[in-house]
Amino acid sequence: MTPLRQRMIEELQRRNYSQNTIDSYILAVKEFAEHFHKSPALLGAEEVRQYQLYLINDRKLAAQTIKVRISALRFIYWKVLKRRDLRFDDIPLPKRTKKLPTVLSPAEIVRLIEAASSLMHRTILILLYATGIRRAELRSLKLTDIDSQRMVIHIQQGKGRCDRDIPMTPFVLKVLRDYWLHARSKFYLFPSPCSANEPEKPISSKTVWNVVHEAAVCAGLTKRIGPHTFRHSFATHHLEGGTDLVTIQSLWGHADLETTTVYLHLSQNLMRAAVNPLDRPTLAAPHEAMQPSWPRRSVRWSMSSAWSGPGSLIH
Numbered sequence: 001m002t003p004l005r006q007r008m009i010e011e012l013q014r015r016n017y018s019q020n021t022i023d024s025y026i027l028a029v030k031e032f033a034e035h036f037h038k039s040p041a042l043l044g045a046e047e048v049r050q051y052q053l054y055l056i057n058d059r060k061l062a063a064q065t066i067k068v069r070i071s072a073l074r075f076i077y078w079k080v081l082k083r084r085d086l087r088f089d090d091i092p093l094p095k096r097t098k099k100l101p102t103v104l105s106p107a108e109i110v111r112l113i114e115a116a117s118s119l120m121h122r123t124i125l126i127l128l129y130a131t132g133i134r135r136a137e138l139r140s141l142k143l144t145d146i147d148s149q150r151m152v153i154h155i156q157q158g159k160g161r162c163d164r165d166i167p168m169t170p171f172v173l174k175v176l177r178d179y180w181l182h183a184r185s186k187f188y189l190f191p192s193p194c195s196a197n198e199p200e201k202p203i204s205s206k207t208v209w210n211v212v213h214e215a216a217v218c219a220g221l222t223k224r225i226g227p228h229t230f231r232h233s234f235a236t237h238h239l240e241g242g243t244d245l246v247t248i249q250s251l252w253g254h255a256d257l258e259t260t261t262v263y264l265h266l267s268q269n270l271m272r273a274a275v276n277p278l279d280r281p282t283l284a285a286p287h288e289a290m291q292p293s294w295p296r297r298s299v300r301w302s303m304s305s306a307w308s309g310p311g312s313l314i315h
Contacts, residue, residue: 004041005029008080015079018161020136020205028072040076045086048073052091063094101232102223109233112225115218121211123179124190128212128230131166135208135227141189143180148173 005026012022033040035054036047048070055061055069070093077083104112109129116122127138137155145154151173152165176189185191188202208227216225223229238247 002039004039004076004080008076011079012075016161018157024068025072025075028069029076032069032073040073041081044083045091048086048088048091056094067093102225102229103236104221104223104225104229104233106237108219108221108223109230111219111221112212112215115215116211117214117218119179119182120190121215123175124208124211125215125230126172126175128208128227129234130169130172132231132234133166134231135205138227139190139202139205139208141202142187143185143189146173146176146189 008029009022009026012025017025029040032043032048032051035051036043051073052066052070055066061069070088070091074086074088077086078088113122113125113129116125124138127133128135131153133141133153133155140156141153142156145156146168147154147165148168150165151168151170153168155164155166157163180189183191185200187200190203191200192203192207194201212225212227212229216223
């Protein structure tokens, strides 16, 4: 590890950044340096501008991903290298497009789970859907986080460094027990492969993504599917099942209720329940509304040649 990277990690830790943010920032700076084959200390504002265009035009990354990359560069130049000469105000952040997330039907969820290639993969997919847990939270789960007495799963220091408990059904508990009897892990629920002499480590977030992607391909689903798709799907299904937004906000660890309201737009049941103004009995029936207000004899051409009667276009 280079002294610059070590110093950046220390500065992030001093400011109480989460481990996920630290990992993202370190990766962003690493790829920036590799792109120019130089240390960030030898680069400046022009290289940052060129790199942003590269991320947009060549890598075609999402706006939020680019925002994280630029934020990481701003941190290392301002907080670590103390390069106040770099005006990041002149480097605009891309506007985030608001798109509705992908939601799977219950049948598609079943297809995904049944397409799992191993018991571990099947357990990961079930847990993602049954709890709405984030992939970073799932990978960090420890055996001690499974509370079978209270039937909850403890999420330690989730997004925003917040703890929360997620209810666990008897079915989920049985799935976890069956998996543990096979895996026999000692500390983490989903450990990564390691030798007998190495300390147990959790799987990576990338591994969780690969598990979902592999299952989606095997299930023949062509939608854009990732670990977060399970989270969106279960939240939407909860809402359609009658769970109120405040409860969903608590279960999913949203800091703001406004974030949870996106599922109102995803619920097909709620959209179908909305009454269309045209369906209200204030309009005349179609055949009445189409009656001409002038005498038919005043029309000089015959409608019979153009219209042979009701239903002639569909029979």
